[in-house]
Amino acid sequence: MKTEKQPIGAWIRRFLMEHLVGERNLARNTQASYRDTLALLLPFAGKMLKKPVDRLCIEDISADVIRDFLQYLEKERDCSIVTRNQRLAAIHALSRFIGERSPEHVAWCSEIRGIPFKKTSNATVTYLEKPEMNALLNAPNRRTEQGQKDYALMLFLYNTGARAGEAAHITIGDLDLGNSPSVKINGKGSKIRYCPLWSLTAKILAAHIPGRSPHEMLFLNRRSQPITRFGINTLVKRNASKASHRAASLRKKKSAPIPFATRPPSTSSALVSISTQSVPGWGTCRLILPTFMLKLIWR
Secondary structure (H helix, E strand, C coil): CCCCCCECHHHHHHHHHHHHHHHCCCCHHHHHHHHHHHHHHHHHHHHHHCCCHHHCEHHHCCHHHHHHHHHHHHHCCCCCHHHHHHHHHHHHHHHHHHHHHCHHHHHHHHHHHCCCCCCCCCCCCCCCCHHHHHHHHCCCCCCCHHHHHHHHHHHHHHHHCCCHHHHHCCEHHHEECCCCCEEEEECHHHCEEEEECCHHHHHHHHCCCCCCCCCCECCECCCCCECCHHHHHHHHHHHHHHHCCCCHHHHHCCCCCCHHHCCCCCCCCCEEEEECCCCCCCCCCEEEEEHHHHHHHHC
């Protein structure tokens, strides 16, 4: 019996709107990543097969088309292997979704899922010496409004170790600037953690929140709009370029908003266990931290 070809559009809608959101409850960033993959794949396949995207069938997205698409990402869009593998993971997920619900497409699913991930080496993560970190924090001109914003954001990153995307989504309501200042950070996978704030960080942040709603984003760009992770990356690079005049060694390092990469004051990597029971405003739990992070947190 010959199977009638099915348009892939309805399957993609179910995959994005029902499976990722309703069945899997994946993080919004993951949903956006999968959507962006298909937004790239469908026009590529349509152009390659000379068909409108709304006329593409499941069988049109063959293993050969996927391989050509992955080559297109690497060669023409200059994507890294990591990005290439992320796009392939989204395509694997779509093929598995269709194969599990349409038995006649199991063979197609096997072909797609048979495309392997490309092996890649992990990049070496560098660190900043304390003088380099000081030079970076001193780079903004704090006599200007923008300089004060830059300093507050970089100090926050240095204090909390938050990812750029996490810092971009901090709201004023996430701050607790009471006797034991802290901030609520919503991390990857919707995991929430609380991080203590230094008294200096709390003082600097407090100057940026008067008259603002708790629902507003804490960090704003030059246009007084919520800053994005890309904006944070640009901000750090801009100030790193200025700081390199004071600390020439910064020119040899790739600047990125990963503040806790600061080198520990000692070479010891020992871990210590502390209790938060004695910390006002904290529940009873135990934290396992490198010894150098204790000096950063409690100073």
